[in-house]
Amino acid sequence: MNSNRLIGIFESILIGAVVFLNGLIIQTPLPDSWDLKFLDKFSQAIGDVAFLDIYLKRNPKSATGYAARARAYAIDGIWTEVVKNCDQAIELDKDDLALFRLRGKALFELDENAKALADFNHIVDSGSATAEDFSIVSLIDTRLNRFDSAIANANKALEKHAYWSTAFEARALAEYELGEYDKAMLDAQKSIEMYKERPIPFVIMAAILNDRGETDKAISMARDALKRDAACGAAYWQLGVSQDKLKQFNDALSSVNFSLSLATTDEWRAKELGSRALVYLHLEKADLARQDCDAALKINPLCKSAIEARKQI
């Protein structure tokens, strides 16, 4: 082999190597501003997830990376992914309470209440719980039919922050379930005073007004809730209840169906199934009413609307 050929081979290897290196580096996101501090400040959700997928492949022991990816998924409401990433981050860093809070919130959204409660209890036990934490614990208590505990936790939230809108909402919800309508009405109003854009306090008021037979006012409240969130399933539920009381059974069925298509938690789903059972009864569809009653009571044996429907079947 002559020297020219050897030089040629050496050159070719050098060209290949340096180009390969260029290719490798251009595909690498780590230089420039793509660092985790940057992500903390300006989260871009989708871009962050894509970046972090690769970052975490290279740094599988980075708790900060998993936490950042969990936060990025949370922005888009992909809660199952939030939980997965928080699990991995917590495994690597058990002291970061923010991770428990984020996972608790994600589990709360996914309706996995016992697990969510465990995470928030961990925060409460550490003495770092905020008004929002106690408020969420109160809402979870209500989902689990622990109404007294729900009120107690809402009160703790209000001790932390006297004007915390979610705390008033949580307490109103528990009071409504306990049949303390005057207190619930007052708390729902206070929640709205603190923050006008929350739809659920309007739904609570609509529910109370429906129970009191003030159907027109209830409809108005449900519509107020829908103005704030057109996809508020609970508001459609109360609209359906009002329409049922006004004997507009087909409209009521549509409204309750809308609410069921939007329900993300069993708490509301049970209530809505119970109400649909009542509508089916009025439409003389006893079989369907029975099915809904059974489904609602399976989810929540204390579901008021399902119990009422069961009595009528």
Place this chain on the structure above:
Amino acid sequence: MEANQNNDRRFYPLKLLVIPGVVLLSQLLFSILSQPDTINHDCAFILHGAQLILDGRHPMSGFLDMAPPITFYALVPFCFLCQSFALPLALTWNLLCLGFICATYILAILIVEKDADKHTARDWLMVGPLFCGFLLWNLVMSYHLGQREHLFVLTFFLFFLLRWKRLLGLEVDKRIAIGTGIACGFICFVKPYFCATVFALELYWFFNAVLRKRRTNYALLRAQEVLAFVAIGAACPLVSFAIPNIGEYYDRIIPLVVNGYQAFDVSKSALFSFESIHGQLVGNRLVVIAFVLLGLFLIRTTSLLAPLLVWTISGFAIYALQGKGWAYHSIPMVAGYYLTASIVVGMFAIYLLRLFSRLNKSGDYWSSKTINTDESHMVLSQSAVIAFLFYAALSIPFAASLIHNSSVSAKILPVLDTVIARETKPKDNVLILTTNFSAAFPVVLQTDRRQAARYLWCFNVPMVEMLRKGPDREKWDGEYASFIREVVADIRDSKPKLIAFDKWNDSLHRDLFQDPAVSEVLNGYEPLRGENGFALWKLK
């Protein structure tokens, strides 16, 4: 023997084009094969339109979109082949795009190869950096592979080289010129914004020819690529008229888009800071600006820099004119400045080599004089290799600062994947009514379901919503009412197994649920529950 040597001499060392090609395209192939299900959302959407055509649903009668209907027809043969041979659509599409890149690269080599000895030394030495820059740019496009902007840059790169060679008074292959003109013209018809870059460069070539008294070189009517571009631009609208119900596109969709496309606009600050939530391609803004300014500073050193800067600026104009801030809109601009940066780094490499050769008092092969064909082939070839290696080494620190890898900045989040897999089976109709494009695509394509709604995504809703607030309210109220009627008809006629209504768009949701016809048609459906921002219904 002598003839062979002459042949060799006039060509830029082939290994400087082949080795980077093999290495970088292999890296791209690895990237494609390592994520076989990944496909760009826009490509998935257009491929799905082609699938629907194969199923017997035609654009404007079976489904509606802003993209010219011919776009969907163009992909029908590809989908037909995939269906016939049971090929995975996403992977095959990505491999086809890789094939496009390879073909473009080979054709580009064939374009510059001819008459290479008539280039100035600096233009000649810049072939390697330019081509390497082109390959590196393709490597970071991995998420946007096959996106219309990506295909435009592929065809326009060839168009650019052809026009550049013609301006220098050099011959080009007629067949390559015609093929390039047709391809580039077709892409520009599909997305007319791209014409801005083609016209801007054409103006540049014209003024350059006039100012440098090379008017004879600028023979527009003898340039086959231009004639083919114009011919295909004229032919596409004519062919479009053969598409059934094409009137609907020109009478209904075009006026809507012309009046309402600004509904998707973002604020100027978001637009110019390149901070789209869908990832971004533009790297460190300061580094980018620095390279463009350096390009401006070195503009006289090579005939490639000025047109590349015009390309970059016109690419920026395309991005700014669209006003949406979406990452892929910046693809032509990013290609322009990345190629500019490659040349700048290449020029810097040559500057260093000149400095080095002066210090060593060795021969100067880096000047801008015309290549002396009497120089030994070995020396010229070695000069090119050394210049290329210097360029490649110098560009390493800047590679990732100039551009963000698209697969590292863009991702499709799993929104409806689980529920579609759980509640339906392949080929089933699903109706996804959303203004969130990427919630529906690519999942519909990946899971082999069919979008039952004629609105493959609700592109019209944000536009009509905006226009309803304007002076022509009655007209657009009517348009919105038609939309709701069409949704009802789609549910009634195609009986989708699953319906998913986007919860995020308030008015869409409100208007749908307040319409008695919607309530009626949903009687055949059982509400499932809310999931990842969608209200879900299943056929009873």
